[in-house]
Amino acid sequence: MSIAQSWRARLPALQPTCPIDRQFRSHANSAVISTSRRAPGKYRGVTTASFILKNAFRNKRRATLSILSVAVSLFLLVTLLVGLREFTVPIEDVGAALRVVVRSKVSIANALPARQRPVIERIPGVDAVSPFSFFGGKFRNEENMSFAQFAMDAHLLERIFGEAKTPPEQMKAFLKNQRGCIVGKITADKYKLKVGDWLPFTSVLYPCTLELQVMGIYQGTPDDRNVLFHHKYLDESCGSPGWVNTWWVKVRSPQDMPRVLDTIDKAFANTSAEVRAESERAFQLSFISMLGDVTLIVHSICSVVIFTLMLVTASTMSMAIRERFREIAVLKAVGYRNQELFTLILAESFGLAALGALLGVGGAWALYTFTPIMQMVSKGILIRFEVTARIIGLALAVAAALGIGASLLPYRAVRRMTVVSGLKTLD
Numbered sequence: 097m098s099i100a101q102s103w104r105a106r107l108p109a110l111q112p113t114c115p116i117d118r119q120f121r122s123h124a125n126s127a128v129i130s131t132s133r134r135a136p137g138k139y140r141g142v143t144t145a146s147f148i149l150k151n152a153f154r155n156k157r158r159a160t161l162s163i164l165s166v167a168v169s170l171f172l173l174v175t176l177l178v179g180l181r182e183f184t185v186p187i188e189d190v191g192a193a194l195r196v197v198v199r200s201k202v203s204i205a206n207a208l209p210a211r212q213r214p215v216i217e218r219i220p221g222v223d224a225v226s227p228f229s230f231f232g233g234k235f236r237n238e239e240n241m242s243f244a245q246f247a248m249d250a251h252l253l254e255r256i257f258g259e260a261k262t263p264p265e266q267m268k269a270f271l272k273n274q275r276g277c278i279v280g281k282i283t284a285d286k287y288k289l290k291v292g293d294w295l296p297f298t299s300v301l302y303p304c305t306l307e308l309q310v311m312g313i314y315q316g317t318p319d320d321r322n323v324l325f326h327h328k329y330l331d332e333s334c335g336s337p338g339w340v341n342t343w344w345v346k347v348r349s350p351q352d353m354p355r356v357l358d359t360i361d362k363a364f365a366n367t368s369a370e371v372r373a374e375s376e377r378a379f380q381l382s383f384i385s386m387l388g389d390v391t392l393i394v395h396s397i398c399s400v401v402i403f404t405l406m407l408v409t410a411s412t413m414s415m416a417i418r419e420r421f422r423e424i425a426v427l428k429a430v431g432y433r434n435q436e437l438f439t440l441i442l443a444e445s446f447g448l449a450a451l452g453a454l455l456g457v458g459g460a461w462a463l464y465t466f467t468p469i470m471q472m473v474s475k476g477i478l479i480r481f482e483v484t485a486r487i488i489g490l491a492l493a494v495a496a497a498l499g500i501g502a503s504l505l506p507y508r509a510v511r512r513m514t515v516v517s518g519l520k521t522l523d
Contacts, residue, residue: 148447154416155416158415162452165452173402173491174461177487192375206369208369209339210227220356222345222356225252227343228343229341229342233298245277245322245323253278269312273309276309276312277309277325278313278314281313283322284310299334353375410506413505422519441506441507446503450499
């Protein structure tokens with residue numbers, strides 16, 4: 097039964113015994129005429145769904161602004177969550193479970209003596225040990241470091257970082273040329289580098305400048321942006337032989353990992369260069385923690401965004417419902433119960449929130465997934481700037497909670513309103 101038919105069925109039972117009744121009957125008859133007799137071809141057979149839709153977009157400017165406010169806020173929420181995931185969830189590859197990082201127990205900036213290498217190599221379960229030092233060089237005339245450079249034992253590259261795939265002829269040339277290097281594909285594509293190019297680096301950590309020749313391009317790792325070169329060339333060029341930044345260790349099996357970690361720590365305990373051995377994932381997490389409590393900061397911002405959005409949406413819905421108090425009073429008088437009125441308000445609030453979520457969450461997903469500019473930024477700055485199913489689900493849950501929460505205050509006002517007060521308020 098349509099709303100107009102429902103009103104017609106209920107109106108005859110009302111007797112205009114007082115001025116208020118006559119006033120109500122006049123409003124009700126006007127409502128019936130407006131929904132069924134005016135422009136019959138357009139308004140006949142108004143359903144509950146169309147009634148909710150027309151009420152939601154009665155003030156098109158306000159409805160549009162409400163939807164856009166939800167969309168922009170959810171877009172910001174998704175962006176913050178994607179950024180938080182980027183910084184706090186390290187990427188793991190097939191070889192990460194077998195790699196151990198050994199660094200100074202005091203600070204990662206403290207160097208370790210090269211004499212530690214044979215000690216680590218003799219530990220049962222260790223397959224390979226390579227020095228791994230961060231050079232910290234600025235490329236050409238750039239003010240900041242746009243990609244990292246690491247010195248290592250080039251002959252152990254394939255054993256420790258087996259996922260880094262380089263053509264065999266390029267790898268052979270790299271091993272023969274002490275001043276050679278291999279470059280990640282992302283960096284090579286960004287700077288249009290090719291085999292044979294020379295790369296000048298001015299370090300902010302070492303008192304020297306290096307010129308490396310590109311001997312190959314690797315890909316297949318989670319971060320194909322780094323430059324890898326011979327540690328021996330770093331020692332000779334900077335005059336600091338015998339010292340490394342960290343040791344990267346490849347263990348034979350995951351079962352050997354706990355024993356190897358404990359043995360390495362004990363091997364250098366109470367020495368002048370105590371170390372901390374940890375898995376690659378633990379090392380990444382500890383490195384991220386140096387930036388501060390990123391999780392707390394991002395979660396705080398997200399909470400403020402959600403709380404502010406809830407206030408704005410609830411205020412907008414309250415204003416929209418208050419403008420329709422007379423019509424709601426008519427609906428109450430013809431027999432609509434509070435539960436039915438709450439359903440109408442909830443459907444309107446939930447619908448606006450759903451449209452905002454579709455624009456905000458869907459727009460963020462499309463932007464970060466398909467836009468070439470964002471893909472370029474992802475390759476140049478971030479490793480995997482992507483909107484996951486978990487983030488989408490969380491944003492949609494926030495939108496659903498927003499739609500429900502924004503309808504509570506208007507419903508409270510409608511539930512407390514009487515027919516007489518509703519008619520008087522807006523007359």
